[in-house]
Amino acid sequence: MVSIELHNIRLHAYHGIYEGEQKTGSPYEVNLKVTYDESAVTFDDLKNTINYVDVFEIVKQRMKVATPLLEKVAEGIIRKLKHQYPYAIEVTLSIFKLEPPVENIQGKLGITMHKKFER
Numbered sequence: 001m002v003s004i005e006l007h008n009i010r011l012h013a014y015h016g017i018y019e020g021e022q023k024t025g026s027p028y029e030v031n032l033k034v035t036y037d038e039s040a041v042t043f044d045d046l047k048n049t050i051n052y053v054d055v056f057e058i059v060k061q062r063m064k065v066a067t068p069l070l071e072k073v074a075e076g077i078i079r080k081l082k083h084q085y086p087y088a089i090e091v092t093l094s095i096f097k098l099e100p101p102v103e104n105i106q107g108k109l110g111i112t113m114h115k116k117f118e119r
Contacts, residue, residue, distance in 0.1 A: 001089075003035040004052045009059065010098075014066035015073060018101045022066045027098040029108065030059055034081060035090040037119065050085050058084070070095045074113040082117060090116050 009032075014025040034050055042048045062077045074093045082088055096110030 001035050002038045002049075003033050004050050004055060005034075006030065006032040006052060006056060006059065009056065011060060011063045013063045015063075015068065015070055016097075016101070017068045021101060022068075026101075028063065029094075029096040029098055029110075030063070031092075031094040032059060032077075033090075033092045034085070034088050036085065036088050041087060050088065054084070055081065070097075070111045071113065074111060078113060078115050082115075088117065089119060090114075 009030040011028050011030065012025050013028050014022045015028070016022060016026070032055065034055060036050060041050075058080050059077055062073060062080065065073075065076075067073050067076075074095055077093055078091045081091055092112065092114045094110060094112040096108040098108050100109040102109065
């Protein structure tokens with residue numbers, strides 16, 4: 001198995017259900033791990049593997065679409081990854097609000113979605 005990973009990717013986005021979140025936005029952190037069976041690909045050319053630059057673009061484009069729930073954002077990213085890379089067998093994606101609109105909280109809040117696919 002091989003995994004490509006994106007860690008601590010910081011993006012400004014407009015997700016949320018609270019008043020003002022979709023107007024002003026806030027900083028987010030994304031962590032992503034995509035695992036695939038290396039026997040399904042060859043390592044002779046970047047187009048024959050999972051390109052982490054392309055994966056970053058998928059994340060970046062979906063994060064631009066304001067959405068009330070982070071679960072919906074994660075689901076969309078994972079669906080697009082599986083479509084683009086059908087040999088992916090497992091994806092773990094975390095999205096954190098770095099400045100959550102919760103009174104008296106210090107830290108980050110978010111979700112993690114983990115999907116396994118049949119081979």
